[in-house]
Amino acid sequence: MNRAPVHMNLQTIKVACSNCNLRELCMPLGLNDQQLQRIDEIVAIRRKIKRGGTLFRNGEAFTSLFAIRTGFFKTCVATEDGRDQVTGFQMAGEIIGLDGIVNDRHTCDAVALEDAEVCVMPFDRIEELSREVTALQSHVHKIMSREIVREHGVMLLLGSMRAEERLAAFLLNLVQRLHARGFSQSELVLRMTREEIGSYLGLKLETVSRTFSKFVEEGIVEVKQRHVRIVDTDALKRIVNSQQACH
Amino acid sequence: MNRAPVHMNLQTIKVACSNCNLRELCMPLGLNDQQLQRIDEIVAIRRKIKRGGTLFRNGEAFTSLFAIRTGFFKTCVATEDGRDQVTGFQMAGEIIGLDGIVNDRHTCDAVALEDAEVCVMPFDRIEELSREVTALQSHVHKIMSREIVREHGVMLLLGSMRAEERLAAFLLNLVQRLHARGFSQSELVLRMTREEIGSYLGLKLETVSRTFSKFVEEGIVEVKQRHVRIVDTDALKRIVNSQQACH
DNA sequence: CGCGTCATTGATGTGCATCAAGTGGTGTGG
DNA sequence: CCACACCACTTGATGCACATCAATGACGCG
Numbered sequence: 018m019n020r021a022p023v024h025m026n027l028q029t030i031k032v033a034c035s036n037c038n039l040r041e042l043c044m045p046l047g048l049n050d051q052q053l054q055r056i057d058e059i060v061a062i063r064r065k066i067k068r069g070g071t072l073f074r075n076g077e078a079f080t081s082l083f084a085i086r087t088g089f090f091k092t093c094v095a096t097e098d099g100r101d102q103v104t105g106f107q108m109a110g111e112i113i114g115l116d117g118i119v120n121d122r123h124t125c126d127a128v129a130l131e132d133a134e135v136c137v138m139p140f141d142r143i144e145e146l147s148r149e150v151t152a153l154q155s156h157v158h159k160i161m162s163r164e165i166v167r168e169h170g171v172m173l174l175l176g177s178m179r180a181e182e183r184l185a186a187f188l189l190n191l192v193q194r195l196h197a198r199g200f201s202q203s204e205l206v207l208r209m210t211r212e213e214i215g216s217y218l219g220l221k222l223e224t225v226s227r228t229f230s231k232f233v234e235e236g237i238v239e240v241k242q243r244h245v246r247i248v249d250t251d252a253l254k255r256i257v258n259s260q261q262a263c264h
Numbered sequence: 265m266n267r268a269p270v271h272m273n274l275q276t277i278k279v280a281c282s283n284c285n286l287r288e289l290c291m292p293l294g295l296n297d298q299q300l301q302r303i304d305e306i307v308a309i310r311r312k313i314k315r316g317g318t319l320f321r322n323g324e325a326f327t328s329l330f331a332i333r334t335g336f337f338k339t340c341v342a343t344e345d346g347r348d349q350v351t352g353f354q355m356a357g358e359i360i361g362l363d364g365i366v367n368d369r370h371t372c373d374a375v376a377l378e379d380a381e382v383c384v385m386p387f388d389r390i391e392e393l394s395r396e397v398t399a400l401q402s403h404v405h406k407i408m409s410r411e412i413v414r415e416h417g418v419m420l421l422l423g424s425m426r427a428e429e430r431l432a433a434f435l436l437n438l439v440q441r442l443h444a445r446g447f448s449q450s451e452l453v454l455r456m457t458r459e460e461i462g463s464y465l466g467l468k469l470e471t472v473s474r475t476f477s478k479f480v481e482e483g484i485v486e487v488k489q490r491h492v493r494i495v496d497t498d499a500l501k502r503i504v505n506s507q508q509a510c511h
Numbered sequence: 512c513g514c515g516t517c518a519t520t521g522a523t524g525t526g527c528a529t530c531a532a533g534t535g536g537t538g539t540g541g
Numbered sequence: 542c543c544a545c546a547c548c549a550c551t552t553g554a555t556g557c558a559c560a561t562c563a564a565t566g567a568c569g570c571g
Contacts, residue, residue: 094416098507102420116416118409125416144402148395155391161408162365168415169341169363169372173349175422176466180527210549219423221528226551242536242550260345427559457517468560473519489518489568 033057034136042110042198043084043136045156052150059143060084060136072113072127072135079117081139085109088133089208092116093216094125103217105167106130106191106209109198112160130208175219178257183218184228185256188238192247203250207243280304281383289357289445290331290383292403299397306390307331307383319360319374319382326364328386332356335380336455339363340463341372350464352414353377353438353456356445359407377455422466425504430465431475432503435485439494450497454490 034040035053044056063086066072072083072090089108095101104125107113117123118140147154174183188205196202207214211229212222220228232238237253239246247253281287282300291303310333313319319330319337336355342348351372354360364370365387394401421430435452443449454461458469458476465472479485484500486493494500 094420096420096505096507098505100420100424100507102416102423104416104419115409116413119406119413124413144398144405148398148401151391151395154395158391158404158408159366161405161412162362164412165408165415166363166366166371168412168419169349169351172351172415172418172422173341173343173347175419176349176463177347211551212549216423222550223529223552224527226549227527230551258343258345260343260347458519459517469518470520470561471559474559477519 034060037086039084039086039110043112045152048150048152052152055146055150056153059138059146061139061142062137064135064137066129066133066135068129068131068133070129072129072133073117073123074126075123077123079114079121079123079140081137082112082114082143083127083135083137085111085113086134086136088135089130090127090133091130091209091213091217092125092127101216103209103213105171106217108194115161115164130213171217180218180220180224180228181231181256182259183220184214184225184232185253187214187218188245188247189250189253189257203247205245205247207245281307284333286331286333286357290359292399295397295399299399302393302397303400306385306393308386308389309384311382311384313376313380313382315376315378315380317376319376319380320364320370321373322370324370326361326368326370326387328384329359329361329390330374330382330384332358332360333381333383335382336377337374337380338377338456338460338464339372339374348463350456350460352418353464355441362408362411377460418464427465427467427471427475428478428503429506430467431461431472431479432500434461434465435492435494436497436500436504450494452492452494454492 034044034056048056064072064083066088073079075095085107087109089106090113091103092105092107092113093101093103107127113127113135114123116125143153143157147157174186178186191207192202192205195205209217210222211225214220215222215225218225229238229240233240235252237247237249237256239248281291281303295303311319311330313335320326322342332354334356336353337360338350339352339354339360340348340350354374360374360382361370363372390400390404394404421433425433438454439449439452442452456464458472461467462469462472467475476485476487479500480487482499484494484496484503486495
């Protein structure tokens with residue numbers, strides 16, 4: 018057991034967006050040099066989160082949005098009676114913490130599913146700067162709207178799809194986002210457990226597991242633990258749009 | 265059959281927020297007179313929608329947000345294969361159309377469930393003015409964040425609650441919002457069909473109906489068609505937090 | 512008054528949850 | 542390096558909540 022000090026979890030690093038390779042994912046495009054420089058001012062610091070650690074928790078004061086630089090997160094909400102629901106999985110380049118804006122308190126937990134690093138962007142500075150840089154203003158609005166639209170999709174999934182459809186949609190969505198980040202279109206490593214997938218999809222972990230097995234039997238995917246290889250993307254797409262008898 | 269001209273549906277009226285009694289619901293508080301006057305400039309016109317008519321449709325160009333002045337809407341998303349899902353019900357004072365911001369196109373349909381009137385707020389003018397009036401900027405952010413948080417709640421409901429819990433949560437939510445608008449805490453008139461409730465809650469209309477009947481048997485509510493009287497609010501609250509075996 | 516729409520209620524079916532047992536991979540301590 | 546424990550995952554057997562199918566009833570509107 019090493020004796021690293023506790024504050025390792027909160028280690029901070031000074032950085033800049035202007036030379037960040039994820040810039041096009043989390044920042045607006047088409048800025049001139051002067052604007053870029055001002056954007057740099059937003060990202061005060063970075064913060065490292067160990068696997069299993071939380072970036073923020075339900076009830077904590079909201080001060081900043083976070084841009085994920087590396088790593089993988091889940092966000093989840095909970096009721097008093099112990100029920101909880103994964104509301105999303107977030108990867109590099111995505112913005113996390115939007116839920117905190119309404120009440121100046123976070124309303125969900127953000128947990129790192131692997132060691133991660135985020136850029137801390139104090140929200141008052143975002144607001145300040147987006148009054149001056151219209152591209153940033155527009156970008157902030159679009160990010161929030163995108164999240165709303167994404168959640169509409171999840172509601173559709175949870176409200177009207179069968180287990181196979183849900184898992185197929187989930188895999189296609191994941192691989193598409195990974196592909197946008199330069200990863201394979203057909204191979205992925207799941208960073209979350211079957212139980213977390215199930216929570217997100219409104220299914221029990223056994224059902225997730227069985228559905229994976231079904232896909233394997235049908236030759237649609239290959240699964241070895243958390244390594245998934247999509248053999249037949251079109252089949253997955255057909256499943257998503259199959260509209261079986263259910264519901 | 266009357267011969268009213270087609271454009272009745274699009275009838276427009278010149279108006280002002282500064283003397284609107286819903287202002288505190290859809291606009292920021294604590295503005296001075298000069299700021300209020302500027303806000304008035306945002307709401308260019310009003311628009312009337314007949315029951316069953318659409319305010320906007322999936323795929324239509326996005327130009328404006330809408331503040332509901334009177335009436336009741338549902339928003340719903342659909343897949344190519346004909347499946348659809350009600351994503352929300354909106355009432356007076358609520359803002360509708362946020363989904364369109366990301367891609368400059370609406371991604372869902374907004375349908376009036378009764379004759380309605382909305383204030384049309386061109387989004388470019390909202391952005392323009394919110395660069396100058398920080399209270400407006402903050403307000404826009406909070407409205408979007410509130411919608412994100414609301415949808416988290418719906419995901420929790422759809423992903424982990426049983427039929428009774430869903431309907432109880434739905435009724436409590438509706439009556440709470442109506443109460444904030446000066447209506448009764450215990451009586452309400454549903455503006456939507458059982459099928460629309462079911463779509464929103466991820467249930468079939470028969471299940472919604474049966475669950476209503478169950479609540480009636482247990483003396484928790486009285487139901488006569490779309491008129492609902494909540495007899496025992498606490499019982500509903502207990503049901504929401506009951507955490508039965510399911511899921 | 513008659514028709515269409517919406518709602519209720521019953522009978523039956525099924526998809527997924529639940530319960531349970533066993534496997535494999537990983538990390539830890541001896 | 543191995544033994545053990547733990548956790549994630551898989552797979553089977555069973556049950557149940559809700560979907561589906563079907564018939565009837567209650568409004569409301571032209």
